[in-house]
Amino acid sequence: MLPIPNFKGFDFFPHNTRINFMRFKSICFWGSILAMVLSLGLFFTKGLNYGVDFKGGSMIEVQSKSGPADIPTLRRTLGGLGLGDVQIQQFGQPTDVLIRVEQQPGGDKAQQDALEKVTKALGAGYVQRRVEVVGPAVSSELRRDGLYAILGAIAAIIAYVWFRFEWQFAAGTVLALAHDVLITVGVFSLFNLEFDLSIVAALLTILGYSVNDTVVVSDRIRENLRKFKRMELNELLNLSINETLSRTILTGVTTIAVLVALYVFGGSVIRNFTFAMLFGVIIGTYSSIFIAAPVLDYLGVKRETVVGTKVPGIGSKSEA
């Protein structure tokens, strides 16, 4: 058989890395709490720039057949149709324009009538590349379903973490998850980014990624709690985070690299979606280290509940 060439990998982090993460815990922890409160404040005062999925109305992406689109003329023509707020923006290429028409009063039929008016006013100079019309009934259902999905995902994750770990870990995980979702929502509100159904999907993925990250760190904390029975908790948390650091960074960097590729090359249709994901992965990684772990310190993990009677060893899967 062919001999396999042997070459060594490059260890990014020397194995004795000992960054004192817990030194920053108060400032990061309380800073994050503040950011969460600010995000909530933004959500309730400024609100979100909901897309047609949640707000209803129409979105039409058109492409000019000859040269760059004449946006001022489009604004004049479409603004004069009496359809209320009509937003027009360039989208990706200079030939491409995204037209948003707010939800028309008068139910589902009125949205279709508005679409027909816009189509007529655009004339033959433009090709419609994408049309999305969502009526009032469907948009309120999508809003409801989106909220349920996020709350349901958080509930399912709490149940899982609670079942696998002690309640202190569950509390830390929940706080970390709430942190990730709230701050992503806050950023969308702050920068007025469009929030639609795909962002809900991104938030759900962020939840999955963040809990994945938290579980890896928590697993190690628990293992070390058993191994080093006398180590001071702060020091133990530090040790666990440092031990999992190269994994955290490497996985984080590959995921981020892939998302950056999607963001740059994936086209303008999913740009907001990949942005949410990119942002979420970064703060999801941050929150495992600076939110979920410190919570254990603040709440105090009782060692006797974690240590149990079994000695961990190869093949031991009987945790908690």
Place this chain on the structure above:
Amino acid sequence: MLHFPRWKVISIVVTCLAGLLFSLPNMFAKEQVDTWPWPMPKAQIPLGLDLQGGAHLLMAMDSDRLKVEWTRTLREQARAALVNATPRISPELVSVVGSSVQVRLQKPEDMDAALRVLRLLSEETGSPVLGTNAPSLDVVRGEGGVITLTLTPAGIKKRLSDTANASIETINRRINALGTAESTVTRQGDDRVLIQFPGLQDTAELKDLLKGTAKLTFHDVHPTMSAEEAQQAGVPTGFKIYPSERDDGRYLLKEDPVVAGDQLASAQPELNQQTGEWVLAFRFKQIGARDFSRYTQANVGRPFAIVLDEKVLSAPNIREAITQGSGQISGGFTAGSANTLAVQLRSGALPAKLTIVEERTVGPSLGSDSVAAGKLAATVGALVTAAMVTFAYGTFGVFAVVALAVNGLLIAALMSAIGITLTLPGIAGFVLTIGMAVDANVLIYERIREELRAGKTAISAIEAGFTRAMVTIIDSQLTTLAAALLMFGLGSGPIRGFAVTLSIGIFTSVFTAVTITRLLVAWWLSQQRGKAARIAVPI
């Protein structure tokens, strides 16, 4: 852990080859794949409407209006049931009150008989086996000799579902007239119908076809009274005022039609040679032809009205008896509108008016742009990942990259074989899976490194790495799966596509990251044995 029995190795290799075989059609053009000989799989991953272009129309039936209609019908049924009973039961009053029908009897002693007769109107719905059976009608004896009939929620649900199914049939017939495209029409929930039409960009024609129910009826015009007079003096029983389709005119017509549209055998657009106007030529079925012939014979010289969806198309005078069962309708048609109406009439009336509540259309150019962008992003993402993993873990990193490639093939193979639609968010899910699949390998390799540092031998460090990391891998993948399943439950098309690829990716990535890398590592170990006294792990 590192020992693989022969059958296991064979089944792993077979799985990988099957993955390659079934994902192969996606790497060639459709025309090329079609020429492949028999045993080769030919299924490609079906592309969602956002990638191949097409229209998605979600339409809702007006269920409130249907309920009003059903209650009205129920009133007629109740009256008929009482009057036709033997011995005859005389109702004093049968009226619609809210969403119920109330019956007041002339003689209180008829009460028991009336209840018995009216209860026969109720049908069983649901399945007795599943315990979901319920009557469709509530018949309650109230105070003062009043009987109240109400459609139960189960009865309404059944009728809605029957109506939706009938609508789907009609829609299918209408769409088929548009041409060869492979459209699908499915029911969503109780009162909605989803039309998916790949490749269709201009939805105007489709919407025209679905506009209106196309209920065509022929009515008697009131012999003496005009609509204006009726409005002032009160509309006589059995008559109703209908607006005109073309102008502000109104007509006083008998509510019961002479002939209804379901009696049409055919309808064709035709150019009237004398007037140069587009007309609709129609022919009745036997019963319709007979009824129409009798009616026209008796009413020569008087007008009758042709009504489409409660609006009068035209009200010509009967010049002579029409006994052939065929005729022409003029209604100011253009070639296009005459054709649309002909298609609608041939495919039958929709049992309920449908309103578009959601529309998503993607043009083919945007679709192919998205496919190209997705391919590029996936390639770049995979290359960057492969480079990083190889750099970090050397030979073992290459094993992880092989596992990653198999993972990609398996996902593509499963989607092609089962026929799971790939959407734009689906591509994002695919790319993300590749990025996250690395996590399992990273966990394993980091663990091996640690065990080696702790002074373990190569074999026991590798053993420990795979075993200990497994718990964490399962934990983290299960939580992502939970999120993906909830996303699937969230429902809307594109998001589902994302959830589906993510879920498939979780299963395949556990298999490839754990099993395939382990097999490769075991193979590597077997080669190292005997080379040196102590095996150095290149990690």
